[in-house]
Amino acid sequence: MTPSRARPAHAIAHSHAVGLYYALTERTELPDPLPAREDPARPPNPPGVAGLRNLGNTCYMNAVLQCLASVPPLAQYFRSGQYVTALRKDCREVATAFAYLLTDMWLGDADCVSPEEFRAALGRLHPDFTKRTQQDAQEFLIYVLNALHEALRKYHQRSGEKRSTQRCCSRGIASETSIITQLFEGQLNYSIMCLKCENCSYRNEVFTVLSLPIPSEYECTLQNHFGDLDGGHYTASCRNSVTQAWYSFDDTRVSEIPAPLVQTSMAYLLFYSWQPFSKATQKCRS
Template identity: 55%
Template sequence: MTSQQPLPADDFSIYYVLAECTDPYDTPPGNEASENQSHFQGVTGLRNLGNTCYMNAILQCLCSISPLVEYFLSGKYITALQKDCSEVATAFAYVMTDMWLGDSDCVSPEIFRSALGNLYPAFMKKTQQDAQEFLIYVLNELHEALKKYHRRRSCEKGSVPRCCRKAIANETSIITRLFEGQLNYSVTCLTCENCTYKNEVFTVLSLPIPSEAQCSLQDCLQCFFQQDTLTWNNRIHCSFCETKQETAVRASISKAPKTVIFHLKRFDILGTMKRKLRTNIHYPLTNLDLTPYICPIFRKHSKYNLCAVVNHFGDLDGGHYTAFCKNSVTHAWYSFDDTRVSEIPDTSVQTATAYLLFYSCQPFSIPTQKCKS
């Protein structure tokens, strides 16, 4: 019945409803409740340093991904650190350690913001930033600090079709191993039918939203992966026809990441006009099937489970970010709103404010801190 009601002009109304329904860890009613309350590993709030809710939401999501947590808590990152760009990764490790192994209900991410702000001064300003852009900066800097060089054969020829061959990567890191995927674009000239292929690496997939009322994540995926015809000024030069021709382009996934991040393109800019799409997008908590979009020979891990969500409330030029994360110790979902932390039921994870979705094809496991031998 709610889908028939007009969409709210301001989705802060959803935020207020969620806030009223939570029982925050950082504001217990009294000393007795504080003493009886258990502090679970990884269930830690982050202080807002002045419009840094975007950073807090991203840090909560990254610090809920078990393989990444274990990599840093075990100390494996230390041997991979590049000496000339280690500050961001080291600061990230300190924050993650405080969140997982500390005793405080909330910690300050100041050391991490300072390390990243030295490279990107915009993040030191007390102004709102886009969480998706911040995420990309963080993943790039962690990769640069932890990458290793590898010499690899120009393999995967022979039995592997040209359309499904993976690009040869000579730099790998925990970031590429967990988050990096590859898109393959088939480009077909509609005049001579010659087909060429182009590979493109991604860490975040930005999905269009095909409806202003409501739709599903599968609708967004189908819209992204549907065949597109390029005409008029968008025509592509065909090497066989030796001129620009109308072209059909279709994307598929030739390498599926272990953790796939979807960016829902809610912010729409047309010239000087700005607006936010408040579409209620339905996304599954378990068994997201990416089989239709993955090249057939690489469909080993095509079912994904949701592990984290970044929510955005408000408008394009402002607003507020929060995160929902599934804890690998308790297997429960938690809402993170800066220092305000609360357990939420599975039914509350689906909201109309989702902006970033983190899905993993790996089972949830408890990160362990390995002892040094």
Template identity: 45%
Template sequence: MEEMNSQPPGLAGLKNLGNTCYMNAILQCLCSVPPLVEYFLSGKYKAALHNENGESATAFGCLMSDMLLGEFDIVSPEVFHSVLEKRYPTFSKSSQQDAQEFLVCVLNELHEALKKSSKRRCITKAKASGGSVSETSIITQLFEGQLSYAITCLECKTTIDRPESFTVLSLPIPSKSMCSLQDCLKCFFQQDTLTWNNQIYCSWCRTKQDAVVKATITKAPQFIIFHLKRFEWQGNRKRKLSTDICYPLSNLDLSPYSSPLFYKDAEYSLYAVVNHTGILNKGHYTAFCKHSVTKNWYSFDDSQITRIPNSSVQTDTAYLLFYTCQDLFCTH
């Protein structure tokens, strides 16, 4: 049987600083994105840094260099963590935090530190919150996608489109013991009816009306991240859904949820998974990542790295799924 503990150069485990497995899992996944790795290891990021909030991006770049170019099998993320904790005290060493919330925080921090403004404002890409996406960075170039919400008034049948940018899509999980990623996607993109307190103001009817809303993808990013909503409120208590979700390692087709006007014939392959085992607040995070050169899969459990077969990548503990356009990991 093939030895699964062989570790190629350029892989390093991360020391757990207390309860920082959530951070370690996310960092390993981000270190599995070749264009992001190249951007930081080449030093290109230094030219884009903003002095007022560049400390986190600098610490991230140094940590990535230590992990991928260093001589140590285990690296301490102490400096990066301390920089982030200063700005976000929630992410302390002593308490377990949510990996998805940490991921969004890191992506936002890196974007803010590396963004540059474009002179030409694109109205169709204005965020629903009013923010301008004319501010671009390596983060938006790789991870940002675009949704369009078509909202139709049920009284006058007028439809308006509201665009919204995303870096992570949070998918609801159907209420059953087993389902597929496609089932979760269907739930997210199904048409919803807005009534009662959720009515929308119709500018044609000049009053609030019932409406239907349906989302479509108008721009699929090169790297798309799915958050499986395993933690939900039940009354005043939060519980974890242990649903076994089947997800493809390759050939993920997003065309059923994409606008035909914008859709390009691209399928996605899995390149990383964040797993959560245990119960809420007392669980443990690990990561599975695909090596961009060897194409082998590895399990990252803080400081421990183990090569795993493809058959082990499918688990019932998946919490975050990272996919990339298939061409990136093609064999030719």
């Protein structure tokens, strides 16, 4: 794994939405904040608005987790317990720890929670994430999505699209699917036709992350990067699906921000959806 670097914007695709909903920010500072003190006179945070404790240079992890927790169908899938029916017995630890963490973040009864159990579970698969060194947020995101997919995957047969060329016929595509592939994966289809015999060959390429420019006319949320090639500090800006307000998450520090401040020219990771999400339903752990 490599240290955080200033790179082009990366778009993280999921299958429902209009615009970019989540943003990460990288700064040159490397704060290690103390747990936030709860003020009994202050009203409780809305569900889904909770900081995450920094366990020692884990701002990259906290920012990614805040973004994932703010994807309504993903949060609802784990908070409702629906994930249990898909769990594979041989690799359920990461998915279970992720579900417990999301539930704690969405209870609305704490200013911040600790992702320590989740980091320990993922660290048993990938020990580099247990070290007190800065990691790249995009790499961490891919490892998390892969671990969740492995725990929840099922075999699925998909039908290929019909081709317009006469000799191009439809065919089935065998794959393994999960809530992760449904929300965070797309597929590029390539067809090559011989100009002499008109025979076609096909190639399918699955993607989760695309490096591409985002047109300025799109209403979207950006991940911002402030820093140099050697490192920085990550934060997240997420729109809460219950209040529809934007919040800045900087480890344990959480504050509401106006929508115009979310978009910047220093994008790093972009979470966007193809269709608008429905409003999340509140469900507390019994």
